Amino acid sequence: MDQVIENSVLDKTVHARLIGNLDYISQVARVPAYMIHKSAKPYLSHEEVDWLAHYRKNKVSGTAGLCLMGEGQNAEIKFMAMAGALIRNFIDARVSTLASMYDESGSFAPPNPTVLLIPTFCVAFDGKPLASWQLQQVYSMLVDRLAAGKLTVLYVVDWKTLKAQYGASMVEFIQNNFTILSGD
Numbered sequence: 001m002d003q004v005i006e007n008s009v010l011d012k013t014v015h016a017r018l019i020g021n022l023d024y025i026s027q028v029a030r031v032p033a034y035m036i037h038k039s040a041k042p043y044l045s046h047e048e049v050d051w052l053a054h055y056r057k058n059k060v061s062g063t064a065g066l067c068l069m070g071e072g073q074n075a076e077i078k079f080m081a082m083a084g085a086l087i088r089n090f091i092d093a094r095v096s097t098l099a100s101m102y103d104e105s106g107s108f109a110p111p112n113p114t115v116l117l118i119p120t121f122c123v124a125f126d127g128k129p130l131a132s133w134q135l136q137q138v139y140s141m142l143v144d145r146l147a148a149g150k151l152t153v154l155y156v157v158d159w160k161t162l163k164a165q166y167g168a169s170m171v172e173f174i175q176n177n178f179t180i181l182s183g184d
Contacts, residue, residue, distance in 0.1 A: 008037040010088065018087070025087060029113075030095040035084035043074075043081035047181050052085050055115075058151065064142060064177040065115070065151035075119040075155035082153065086115055095119065098130075098138070108137040114150055121154040122162045129165050139170060146177060154178065 010019055018025060018036070026033040041049055051058065051066055058065075068075060079095050086093035093115040101110040110116070130138070145152050156162050156174070163171050174180075 009039050010037055015088065018090075029083055029087055029093060030100075031080045031083045031087065031093075035080045036087050038081075038084065040081035040085040043078055045181070048078065048082070051179060051181065052082055055086065055089070055091065055151075058179070059149065063151075063179055064146040064174075065179070066153045067174050067178040067180050068153070068155050069158065069180055069182045071124075071157055073155060079117040079119045079153060079155070083115070083117055091115060093117065101141075108134070108141075110141050112145075112150070115153065116145065116150070117153040119155045122156040122165055124157050124161055135166055135170075139166075139173070142173065152178075 012019065022033050022036060026036060029036075040052065044052070048066075048068070068078065076095075083093040083095050092113040094111050094113040095117045096111055097120040098118060099120070101108060103109045142152060154174070159171060162174070
């Protein structure tokens with residue numbers, strides 16, 4: 001960790017408050033501290049870096065965010081790297097799994113940061129799918145975030161799995177409102 005901090009991209013003056021609260025910020029954002037210290041470029045494709053570099057333009061463009069498509073994306077690490085880059089630019093970004101959006105009582109309680117990154121949005125699994133009422137909550141959250149001008153970053157393994165897990169309306173919503181980037 002000392003080597004990562006030694007080679008940190010954080011400026012000690014510009015990022016002084018961030019550095020002083022790094023453990024707390026890292027915990028809330030669900031991003032390892034080293035990802036906030038390191039450049040995201042080694043983890044991302046050129047297109048993904050470009051999307052991040054144009055964050056402010058994307059925010060006012062009317063899109064809901066970014067959808068990463070395809071198997072083998074290593075979405076968890078990519079999303080943590082993206083969040084680290086956004087945090088360094090003083091943007092409230094958080095990585096959250098769908099499962100963690102439900103509190104102990106089972107109530108849907110998603111975080112509401114400026115950028116929400118969901119690496120488990122649509123993954124291939126052999127388990128029980130979300131119930132229809134849960135699908136409605138997730139869909140409503142995405143629509144509410146779009147209406148509020150808050151970007152969301154999703155990982156989707158493929159359109160067929162998305163349709164099977166969420167239905168045609170979700171496929172249409174994502175295709176019409178997200179920037180879609182396919183894996184390398």
